[in-house]
Amino acid sequence: MGNRRLANWFTGAACLLLAGMSAAQAQSQPQPIRFAVAAEPYPPYTEKQANGEWKGFEVDLIHKLCSEMKAECEIKEVAWDGIIPSLLAKKIDVIFSSMSVTEEREKQIAFSKAYYDSVIAIVGPKGTSVKKYPDDLKGKIIGVQNSTVSASYLKQYYEKIADVKYYDTQDSANADLIAGRIDLMMADGTAMAAFVQTPDASNLEYLGAVPYDPIFGKGVGAGLRKDDTELKAKLDKAIQGLLASKDYEDLSQHYFGTSVKPAF
Numbered sequence: 001m002g003n004r005r006l007a008n009w010f011t012g013a014a015c016l017l018l019a020g021m022s023a024a025q026a027q028s029q030p031q032p033i034r035f036a037v038a039a040e041p042y043p044p045y046t047e048k049q050a051n052g053e054w055k056g057f058e059v060d061l062i063h064k065l066c067s068e069m070k071a072e073c074e075i076k077e078v079a080w081d082g083i084i085p086s087l088l089a090k091k092i093d094v095i096f097s098s099m100s101v102t103e104e105r106e107k108q109i110a111f112s113k114a115y116y117d118s119v120i121a122i123v124g125p126k127g128t129s130v131k132k133y134p135d136d137l138k139g140k141i142i143g144v145q146n147s148t149v150s151a152s153y154l155k156q157y158y159e160k161i162a163d164v165k166y167y168d169t170q171d172s173a174n175a176d177l178i179a180g181r182i183d184l185m186m187a188d189g190t191a192m193a194a195f196v197q198t199p200d201a202s203n204l205e206y207l208g209a210v211p212y213d214p215i216f217g218k219g220v221g222a223g224l225r226k227d228d229t230e231l232k233a234k235l236d237k238a239i240q241g242l243l244a245s246k247d248y249e250d251l252s253q254h255y256f257g258t259s260v261k262p263a264f
Contacts, residue, residue: 030071030072032071032072032073032074033066033069033071033072033073033074033093033094033231034073034074034076034091034092034093034094035062035066035073035074035075035076035092035093035094035096036075036076036077036078036083036086036087036092036094036095036096036097037054037058037059037075037076037077037078037096037097038077038078038079038080038083038097038098039077039078039079039080040079040080040169040170040171041171042056042097042098042170042191043056043191043194043195044056044057044190044191044194044255044256045057045058045097045098045191046058046059046097046098048077054075054077056255057116057251057252057255057256058096058097058098059075060251061096061115061242061251062075062096064242064247065235065238065239065242068238068241068242069234069235069238071234076091076092078091078092080097080145080146080147080168080169081146081147081168083095083097083099083223084105084108084109084223087109087223087224087225088108088109088225090225093224093225093228093231094222094223094224094231094235095109095222095223095224096222096223098188098191098220099111099220099221099222099223100148100149100216100217100218100219100220101114101217101218101219101220101221101264102149102152102215102216102217102218103214103217104152105217105223109223109224109225109226110223110224110225110226110228110232111221111222111223111224112221112222112223112224112232112235112236112239113221113235113236113239113240113243114218114219114220114221114262114264115219115220115221115222115239115242115243115262116219116220116252116260116261116262117219117220117260117261117262117263117264118188118189118190118191118220118260119189119209119210119212120149120150120153120186120187120188120189120209120210120216121186121187121188121189121192121193121206121207121208121209121210122184122185122186122206122207122208122210123177123184123185123186123187123192123195123196123201123204123205123206123207124177124183124184124185124204124205124207125180125183125203125204125205126203126204126205128183128184128205128207129207130184130207130208131208133210133211134157134158134161134162137158137161137162137184138161138162139161139162139163140162140163140183140184141162141163141165141181141182141183141184142154142158142162142163142164142165142182142183142184142185142186143165143167143173143176143177143182143184143185143186144164144165144166144167144173144185144186144187145166145167145168145169145170145173145187146166146167146168148187149215149216149217150186150187150188151166152215153186153210153213153215153216154186156215165182170187170191173185173187174195174201177201177204178200178201178203178204184207186210189206189209190256190260192206193206193256194255194256218262218264219262219263219264220262222235222239243261243262248261249261
């Protein structure tokens with residue numbers, strides 16, 4: 001009986017030891033880096049497929065950066081207006097969703113080196129002329145996605161001279177412009193260049209870039225928590241390498257037909 005009890009004690013102790021080792025090993029395993037993109041489609045940057053997978057320029061960049069960092073990564077979708085709160089609440093690790101680097105945002109979060117840049121542009125019905133700012137926008141109904149640099153720009157300069165309509169998603173703004181419920185729309189130029197090529201936007205055209213304003217920021221970067229300095233250093237190094245590679249130029253030409261390499 002004594003030997004049996006002793007054997008049982010050793011068996012139990014061994015199980016507890018193995019369980020403790022397994023828990024310690026699990027804790028020591030690096031967790032996947034959670035890259036967040038806006039839940040809405042934003043082609044050609046990010047767009048969710050019917051099978052649940054994401055595709056687009058930024059999705060391809062995520063895969064290449066994670067390969068360069070030798071890191072396991074996963075893509076999470078978050079509503080655009082909640083994406084910074086989700087980062088600060090540690091529900092995600094990196095915002096990788098066409099977020100411009102601005103002084104206002106830098107008060108809350110850190111940014112990686114810029115990984116692309118684009119002008120801000122105006123889209124409207126074919127035949128519309130927008131050449132003089134602000135004269136050609138006076139009295140117009142202008143659509144814009146909320147919580148973007150375009151929205152900040154319109155709020156500061158145009159609310160008193162135009163009817164600015166804010167949307168939760170870019171898709172909603174696109175739909176209202178197609179339907180004629182707004183006169184013009186302001187957004188990222190490369191996204192708008194792709195949008196006017198879609199069948200639904202056949203009556204619309206790219207009307208030109210908006211003159212640069214500091215509100216537009218300094219390119220697009222990955223958003224991180226300010227205390228994630230090690231991740232930022234790794235991401236900056238990977239972005240720097242990618243920007244210097246042929247892969248980056250190939251992706252840029254594939255999605256936009258031009259280089260979107262940032263000058264910042």
